[in-house]
Amino acid sequence: xxxxxxxxxxxxLSPGERATxxxxxxxSVSKYLAxxxxxxxxxxxxxxxxxxxxxxxxxxxxxxxxxxxxxxxTISSLEPEDFAVYYCQHRSSWPITFGGGTKxxxx
Amino acid sequence: xxxxxxxxGGVVQPGRSLRLSCAASGFTFxxxxxxxxxxxxxxxxxxxxxxxxxxxxxxxADSVEGRFTISRDNFKNTVYLQMNSLRPEDMAxxxxxxxxRGLSVFEHWGQGTLVTVxx
Numbered sequence: 344x345x346x347x348x349x350x351x352x353x354x355x356l357s358p359g360e361r362a363t364x365x366x367x368x369x370x371s372v373s374k375y376l377a378x379x380x381x382x383x384x385x386x387x388x389x390x391x392x393x394x395x396x397x398x399x400x401x402x403x404x405x406x407x408x409x410x411x412x413x414x415x416x417t418i419s420s421l422e423p424e425d426f427a428v429y430y431c432q433h434r435s436s437w438p439i440t441f442g443g444g445t446k447x448x449x450x
Numbered sequence: 451x452x453x454x455x456x457x458x459g460g461v462v463q464p465g466r467s468l469r470l471s472c473a474a475s476g477f478t479f480x481x482x483x484x485x486x487x488x489x490x491x492x493x494x495x496x497x498x499x500x501x502x503x504x505x506x507x508x509x510x511a512d513s514v515e516g517r518f519t520i521s522r523d524n525f526k527n528t529v530y531l532q533m534n535s536l537r538p539e540d541m542a543x544x545x546x547x548x549x550x551r552g553l554s555v556f557e558h559w560g561q562g563t564l565v566t567v568x569x
Contacts, residue, residue, distance in 0.1 A: 344512070377555040379495075386545055386559035387495065398550075398557065430495050434554040437509040439485075439497040 345369055345433050347442035355450040362418040364445045366431035371411045375435040378407055378416045381444075382427045390429075391416065421447070452476040452558040454546050459563030462536055470531040472546030472560055480504070480524040483549045485556060486531045488542035488565075498544070500554065501529060514540075533565070541567045 346369040356362055366376065374394040379387040389398040391407035394414060404419040418425055426449050431442040458470040472484070486498040499510045499520040508520050519532040529546055543564050547556035 379556075381495075386562060387556070388559075389550075389555060389557050392550060392553060392555040432495075432497075432555065438511045439500070439554055441495040441497065444494045 344438050345372060345436065345440055347431050347433060347440055349429075349431060349442035349445045351445060352443070353446045353448060355448050356421055357450045358421050358423055360421050362416075362421055362425070362447055364416040364418075364429055364447075366409075366414040366416070366442050368412045368414075368433060372433040372435035374410050375433055376407075376409065376414045377432045377434065378405075379430045379432065380425075380427045381430065387430065418447075452548060454548060454558060454560035456544065456546050456560040456563040459544065459565045461566045461568060463569050464536060464538060464567055466536055467532070467534045468536060468565060470533065470544055470546075470563060470565070472529045472531075474527045474529070474546075474548065477548065479527040482551060483554065484520075484522060484529040485547045485549060485554070486520060486529075486544055487547055487556065487559075488540075488544045489562075490539075490542040493542075496542070499531065500549075536565075536567045538567050541565060 348367045350365045378391040381387040395407045406417040428444045428446045430444050453475045455473045485500045501520045517535045522529045543562040545562045546560045548558040550557045
């Protein structure tokens, strides 16, 4: 199975700063990588699919990039509501797997 | 609007069984693959199983293969997860999720149902 490794585990930033989250796959997943945001007590929310496509209603400050084994989620300027845990997920083969998550916390 | 409502969670002893249900509304259920994803307390997300729109194709995580069975009833707009031989490590919030059509990414999620495995 494809192992997704997210880094860093925690990112401490201030509102207005740029956040850069990484997701590395143990083998190529082509472009088939998605990103989710999860806040405490809530279900995850799809942000990005197929590496760079924003889901419906997702603000333009969320930018996905990458292909093959290395992917990045960039939040260009953090808003207060962006502090949450972010997960990557591949769909290139069965089984689907998720990364371990990156927590973006307020510095 | 899309609604997914899970039910069937609860406390169960190790080795016993439980069946989860997910009632869907607000979209053409029979046109979409459906998934179960779980999250152990304080942990990350783990994909569990998928069933294709017509029920002909099913895939499972290695951790549940042979113990869990996913099924659907397109007349009742409901997807199920039959969980047998439950283990303490199966304890989690179980979410059902609707995929983006034809893509195994999860556009809509239920609120989740908690399964506790404990003697």
